[in-house]
Amino acid sequence: MDKRYYGEFGGQFVSESLMNTLSELDDAFEDAIKDPEFLKQVDYYLKQYVGRETPLYYAERLSEKYGTKIYLKREDLNHTGAHKINNVIGQILLAKRMGKTKVIAETGAGQHGVATATGAALFNMDCKVYMGAEDMERQKLNVLRMEMLGAEVVKVTSGSNTLKDATNEAIRNWTKDAEDTFYIMGSAVGPYPYPKMVKTFQSVISKEAKRQHMEVEGRNPDVVMACVGGGSNSIGMFAEFIDDPEVELIGVEAAGKGIETGMHASAFHGGEIGTLHGMKSYLLQDEDGNIKLAHSISAGLDYPGVGPEHAYLHDTGRAKYVAVTDDEAMDALMELCHLEGIIPAIESAHALAYAFKKAEEMTMDQSMIICLSGRGDKDVNTIADYLAGKGYMN
Numbered sequence: 001m002d003k004r005y006y007g008e009f010g011g012q013f014v015s016e017s018l019m020n021t022l023s024e025l026d027d028a029f030e031d032a033i034k035d036p037e038f039l040k041q042v043d044y045y046l047k048q049y050v051g052r053e054t055p056l057y058y059a060e061r062l063s064e065k066y067g068t069k070i071y072l073k074r075e076d077l078n079h080t081g082a083h084k085i086n087n088v089i090g091q092i093l094l095a096k097r098m099g100k101t102k103v104i105a106e107t108g109a110g111q112h113g114v115a116t117a118t119g120a121a122l123f124n125m126d127c128k129v130y131m132g133a134e135d136m137e138r139q140k141l142n143v144l145r146m147e148m149l150g151a152e153v154v155k156v157t158s159g160s161n162t163l164k165d166a167t168n169e170a171i172r173n174w175t176k177d178a179e180d181t182f183y184i185m186g187s188a189v190g191p192y193p194y195p196k197m198v199k200t201f202q203s204v205i206s207k208e209a210k211r212q213h214m215e216v217e218g219r220n221p222d223v224v225m226a227c228v229g230g231g232s233n234s235i236g237m238f239a240e241f242i243d244d245p246e247v248e249l250i251g252v253e254a255a256g257k258g259i260e261t262g263m264h265a266s267a268f269h270g271g272e273i274g275t276l277h278g279m280k281s282y283l284l285q286d287e288d289g290n291i292k293l294a295h296s297i298s299a300g301l302d303y304p305g306v307g308p309e310h311a312y313l314h315d316t317g318r319a320k321y322v323a324v325t326d327d328e329a330m331d332a333l334m335e336l337c338h339l340e341g342i343i344p345a346i347e348s349a350h351a352l353a354y355a356f357k358k359a360e361e362m363t364m365d366q367s368m369i370i371c372l373s374g375r376g377d378k379d380v381n382t383i384a385d386y387l388a389g390k391g392y393m394n
Ligand SMILES: *Cc1c(COP(=O)(O)O)cnc(C)c1O
Pocket: 082, 083, 084, 111, 112, 186, 187, 188, 227, 228, 229, 230, 231, 232, 233, 234, 300, 301, 345, 347, 348, 373, 374, 375
């Protein structure tokens, strides 16, 4: 079996000149995760800098209202406000170990760019973040944050001037500079070994959650749920439960204005199998194989593909993938604000929206864990526009 594949998905669909770089990266990664010193370093920064472990919070009022035990894994409480920093800390420590002095990354909404710029400042690495011109305009505050942290934001003007173009540009530049440069991928996508690396570093979410749930309930949860953009918080939330068949795994994609309108970001409900960004997976594309623009009110779910392991979990039936609309997500967001005093990221609110539906078929003897991937401070402008009924850009 070729370890680079998850069933028929994954692989390394890159130019010949990158194959060597990827194989060096794979060797360095496999070596690092067997080294107790490296793992100790990752743990140290996750604890002292990121602020782990994050609580598994029993949402009492939600549970009462929806009639099943609802636990929230509070990734929103991490430094920089989301799960992305878990992965950045792991990859950047690996970059240091490999003797790299520069890091590059792609970013759409800017969340991964900010996390990368944060890690680069912490570990004294030169940092360039590729971002579509359109996204730079939409996410001015995150551009400023990255610059304050010392990163250079490289404006990408090609294609649709958004995330997929920024990713292409970042990969292209990495090909030229791989000698001293490490590419920090922001989700569980890309050519092997990225999907595995990102999963490894995000698995801390389910390692903690499984133990925390066991401590209170004395057993595994019945359902585990997370939103799916590229699939990093979800694969991190699923990881430790994949081999526990009694635990139902549910990934929630963005249905945008509705799957039938074509304005959505659901690779499983409106997509087909193809290759993009070095991997084979489910993608949004037209009949000619051109990538279609994804649409979601949440910038972080606005990616036209999904990580290859999710494609595999989907096709084997181990995990189920559903999609909720912008409106459903926004209702769930307001509900969490009002009932629990937590303003979630709009991305995370997608998982909540489906959790409330799923709860209808569950009882008070059962429990579910929802990954609250990030906090909603970054989204207040979007929320204000939405609530004012002005609609939103995209
Ligand atoms: C980026 C982001 C996501 C989506 O990315 P995944 O790789 O699918 O996890 C979800 N939630 C938040 C808060 C994000 O910033």
